[in-house]
Amino acid sequence: xxxxxxxxxxxxxxxxxxxxxxxxxxxxxxxxxxxxxxxxxxxxxxxxxxxxxxxxxxxxxxxxxxxxxxxxxxxxxxxxxxxxxxxxxxxxxxxxxxxxxxxxxxxxxxxxxxxxxxxxxxxxxxxxxxxxxxxxxxxxxxxxxxxxxxxxxxxxxxxxxxxxxxxxxxxxxxxxxxxxxxxxxxxxxxxxxxxxxxxxxxxxxxxxxxxxxxxxxxxxxxxxxxxxxxxxxxxxxxxxxxxxxxxxxxxxxxxxxxxxxxxxxxxxxxxxxxxxxxxxxxxxxxxxxxxxxxxxxxxxxxxxxxxxxxxxxxxxxxxxxxxxxxxxxxxxxxxxxxxxxxxxxxxxxxxxxxxxxxxxxxxxxxxxxxxxxxxxxxxxxxxxxxxxxxxxxxxxxxxxxxxxxxxxxxxxxxxxxxxxxxxxxxxxxxxxxxxxxxxxxxxxxxxxxxxxxxxxxxxxxxxxxxxxxxxxxxxxxxxxxxxxxxxxxxxxxxxx
Amino acid sequence: xxxxxxxxxxxxxxxxxxxxxxxxxxxxxxxxxxxxxxxxxxxxxxxxxxxxxxxxxxxxxxxxxxxxxxxxxxxxxxxxxxxxxxxxxxxxxxxxxxxxxxxxxxxxxxxxxxxxxxxxxxxxxxxxxxxxxxxxxxxxxxxxxxxxxxxxxxxxxxxxxxxxxxxxxxxxxxxxxxxxxxxxxxxxxxxxxxxxxxxxxxxxxxxxxxxxxxxxxxxxxxxxxxxxxxxxxxxxxxxxxxxxxxxxxxxxxxxxxxxxxxxxxxxxxxxxxxxxxxxxxxxxxxxxxxxxxxxxxxxxxxxxxxxxxxxxxxxxxxxxxxxxxxxxxxxxxxxxxxxxxxxxxxxxxxxxxxxxxxxxxxxxxxxxxxxxxxxxxxxxxxxxxxxxxxxxxxxxxxxxxxxxxxxxxxxxxxxxxxxxxxxxxxxxxxxxxxxxxxxxxxxxxxxxxxxxxxxxxxxxxxxxxxxxxxxxxxxxxxxxxxxxxxxxxxxxxxxx
Numbered sequence: 001x002x003x004x005x006x007x008x009x010x011x012x013x014x015x016x017x018x019x020x021x022x023x024x025x026x027x028x029x030x031x032x033x034x035x036x037x038x039x040x041x042x043x044x045x046x047x048x049x050x051x052x053x054x055x056x057x058x059x060x061x062x063x064x065x066x067x068x069x070x071x072x073x074x075x076x077x078x079x080x081x082x083x084x085x086x087x088x089x090x091x092x093x094x095x096x097x098x099x100x101x102x103x104x105x106x107x108x109x110x111x112x113x114x115x116x117x118x119x120x121x122x123x124x125x126x127x128x129x130x131x132x133x134x135x136x137x138x139x140x141x142x143x144x145x146x147x148x149x150x151x152x153x154x155x156x157x158x159x160x161x162x163x164x165x166x167x168x169x170x171x172x173x174x175x176x177x178x179x180x181x182x183x184x185x186x187x188x189x190x191x192x193x194x195x196x197x198x199x200x201x202x203x204x205x206x207x208x209x210x211x212x213x214x215x216x217x218x219x220x221x222x223x224x225x226x227x228x229x230x231x232x233x234x235x236x237x238x239x240x241x242x243x244x245x246x247x248x249x250x251x252x253x254x255x256x257x258x259x260x261x262x263x264x265x266x267x268x269x270x271x272x273x274x275x276x277x278x279x280x281x282x283x284x285x286x287x288x289x290x291x292x293x294x295x296x297x298x299x300x301x302x303x304x305x306x307x308x309x310x311x312x313x314x315x316x317x318x319x320x321x322x323x324x325x326x327x328x329x330x331x332x333x334x335x336x337x338x339x340x341x342x343x344x345x346x347x348x349x350x351x352x353x354x355x356x357x358x359x360x361x362x363x364x365x366x367x368x369x370x371x372x373x374x375x376x377x378x379x380x381x382x383x384x385x386x387x388x389x390x391x392x393x394x395x396x397x398x399x400x401x402x403x404x405x406x407x408x409x410x411x412x413x414x415x416x417x418x419x420x421x422x423x424x425x426x427x428x429x430x431x432x433x434x435x436x437x438x439x440x441x442x443x444x445x446x447x448x449x450x451x452x453x454x455x456x457x458x459x460x461x462x463x464x465x466x467x468x469x470x471x472x473x474x475x476x477x478x479x480x481x482x483x484x485x486x487x488x489x490x491x492x493x494x495x496x
Numbered sequence: 497x498x499x500x501x502x503x504x505x506x507x508x509x510x511x512x513x514x515x516x517x518x519x520x521x522x523x524x525x526x527x528x529x530x531x532x533x534x535x536x537x538x539x540x541x542x543x544x545x546x547x548x549x550x551x552x553x554x555x556x557x558x559x560x561x562x563x564x565x566x567x568x569x570x571x572x573x574x575x576x577x578x579x580x581x582x583x584x585x586x587x588x589x590x591x592x593x594x595x596x597x598x599x600x601x602x603x604x605x606x607x608x609x610x611x612x613x614x615x616x617x618x619x620x621x622x623x624x625x626x627x628x629x630x631x632x633x634x635x636x637x638x639x640x641x642x643x644x645x646x647x648x649x650x651x652x653x654x655x656x657x658x659x660x661x662x663x664x665x666x667x668x669x670x671x672x673x674x675x676x677x678x679x680x681x682x683x684x685x686x687x688x689x690x691x692x693x694x695x696x697x698x699x700x701x702x703x704x705x706x707x708x709x710x711x712x713x714x715x716x717x718x719x720x721x722x723x724x725x726x727x728x729x730x731x732x733x734x735x736x737x738x739x740x741x742x743x744x745x746x747x748x749x750x751x752x753x754x755x756x757x758x759x760x761x762x763x764x765x766x767x768x769x770x771x772x773x774x775x776x777x778x779x780x781x782x783x784x785x786x787x788x789x790x791x792x793x794x795x796x797x798x799x800x801x802x803x804x805x806x807x808x809x810x811x812x813x814x815x816x817x818x819x820x821x822x823x824x825x826x827x828x829x830x831x832x833x834x835x836x837x838x839x840x841x842x843x844x845x846x847x848x849x850x851x852x853x854x855x856x857x858x859x860x861x862x863x864x865x866x867x868x869x870x871x872x873x874x875x876x877x878x879x880x881x882x883x884x885x886x887x888x889x890x891x892x893x894x895x896x897x898x899x900x901x902x903x904x905x906x907x908x909x910x911x912x913x914x915x916x917x918x919x920x921x922x923x924x925x926x927x928x929x930x931x932x933x934x935x936x937x938x939x940x941x942x943x944x945x946x947x948x949x950x951x952x953x954x955x956x957x958x959x960x961x962x963x964x965x966x967x968x969x970x971x972x973x974x975x976x977x978x979x980x981x982x983x984x985x986x987x988x989x990x991x992x
Contacts, residue, residue: 413955430955459909459926
């Protein structure tokens, strides 16, 4: 397919989305929520055929896919609830004061949708962060039409889900431009999509290189647009002395399971373990090594991911001072992973930025610090991360104020005595973090606050009640929580 | 001063700010609020000497400066109140459910400060959007140290206000790195400040060229950072037929006053008036012309602004199809403004992007549309704006659904039957808008929501109560509104 054709495909989808935005962006919250619920129902109607197609494309086990589908349906339905409940609109009203000099006008504000959104799904979550995943669900909840760029690694799955979304849009009687599915391969079409003037925001989940490229395209535009790219994270786990001492074997077993979960193909995979050298860390390292050795290799998402995993892992293993602790003892095929753990001194880690980069897959690097001062140095030198974990007793924590602060400075989610894999879908979740883990640390891609990525405030001054959106009108017909003259309330505006 | 010296100045201030951030970013909200209130008191203590210094530097009349100082103090105090009240933290809690499979962890989230903020104040608001202006007040409220790049056009004023801030920091007993004032001239030092790795966000109010340059620097960094630049807006005013018909003279008089207010040196100056050709628009144009002719030239902020005003105005006047309607009849001196209005057909306006750009000063272009369809085309072609105004009767509005939507698409604040000049400081205000009016349409620079520009969410998973910030701890000691298990409440978390 020629470049011209690519441009035409994108252009048609983008213009249809813009046309749809004029009506969809102004539909009541309840109508948007109905669409999300209908999409969930249509995906359910695809039945197990969807799971089988996806398993064949991604090598992911059916039980995992069944759970991921459940998560995807939960996301659609819980974002529908959040959309309708309307707290995310941040409705604010300051009433007029005509007696003041100068008179104070009536001013009201709420969030409105940005416009058509381009979504680049991830390969590692073919349901939950792909075609009808978190980005699509939150953009639709915000009132934005969506154009999905299908992921080549699960093209048929994506087509089936796209069909379900299209059916849902039709069943709701909405404008068909609300959703489009672009299936042509090649980077050029992705660029054309991001650069199209009708596109007003981008959601992306994938590699650092991919996310940075899309972000750069968005900034080259005449009108730059926000890009929410989730890119790269090594998710450091800090092993504090007393906790490590208390049960190094249990910690190692817990972390080995997290490292190898789903062939390590999670953005929150713990790729870095940081402890202070000594007998406890030695025991930890040995147990971890044994667990990794005993892990059976499993097929990764596709050959490219497996090749990339091995190449990046081997780069790290070849760096000065890095020693392999263990590799799975069963030889893997080309498409299978090969769980590996390695170790390096804190001093070598601090000097070598290469060791700070993500190896996507079941790999983790154990950093042996000389003492707690070096651990603090490591935490201070860390780049932005989606998560950071502290394995610590209450006593450890009491003596670690500076370390805790340094850790919190570089992450979006701070976990105590847990593993970073497993991202709960709830309003309190923050799945995001400082650069380079994402392009915008201020927004989450998981949980209903993700809706706010695709909206901006619009302020109404001196606007007659019937020109106002329902969310801001005097009577508060939607029963929203609104901040009226600086006080949160569900009351209507009283005139008198 | 050499480049090396510049770099040293910036480096020292940025490192001190980073050092201060470790403590300041973790102070209770009440302590940050106390600092803002102490700054207000210290500025008040400067008395009328501050006004006289500023008047001499900026040519702004004392009465205007007195009002602007009052606004600045109000901002500091009202942001202090908002900071302490804590709604902006967006505290969210989802409690654990250990009975679920898999168990649901306890997850909590709130906004935390980004880190040191660089502030580039504006020339046109030497108090309210400069040294202790909205950006500084909201960054300090968020918990971020601030480094102000003094504006050359009111350097002494800036030094006096900086002195007041430094006194306030000392009076509160806080780390002196919380605030720094960089006075060296030249663009290179501004670039060094934006590029410094310790700086985590930038606030800017000024020209399109300046804002874009700073935004580009921020994106060149190894770790790109958010830039909140308020850059350029022509603030279109749409004159709807029935409203125009009903009293063209009154409308013209009201708008002439807004166009010439403060020598037109407001970012919300109405630079574009859009009506439908006919006798009423003719009357409007004549009245507007007469009012402008009778306006006495006044001194602008500085020679550069006056030169720039004339040059940009003359560029527009030289464009094809543009006719001058009126210029002030009294000849202006070099530093004085020269209020001017011109007119052009809708067709010519649509074809000529040059006519869409801001002329900073008392200039406005009246666009005569052939009919309402052409007015809709003009609204659709409009770039992003801080404000857009509709002069309209209820009947006009009833027939203008598409126009209203197009207008709301391109602005941050939608005003009905008012003038855009005059930006109320309140929570409902949105002073921001789509590119190129600002670099980030999702955030306001006026009103307490401005605090949120300088913060990002941090999520705590499975975190012991005493490691949590007060805002998230079970007992809710701050009495905040928090969303607990999806419900807004001020209640503490019950265990049982």
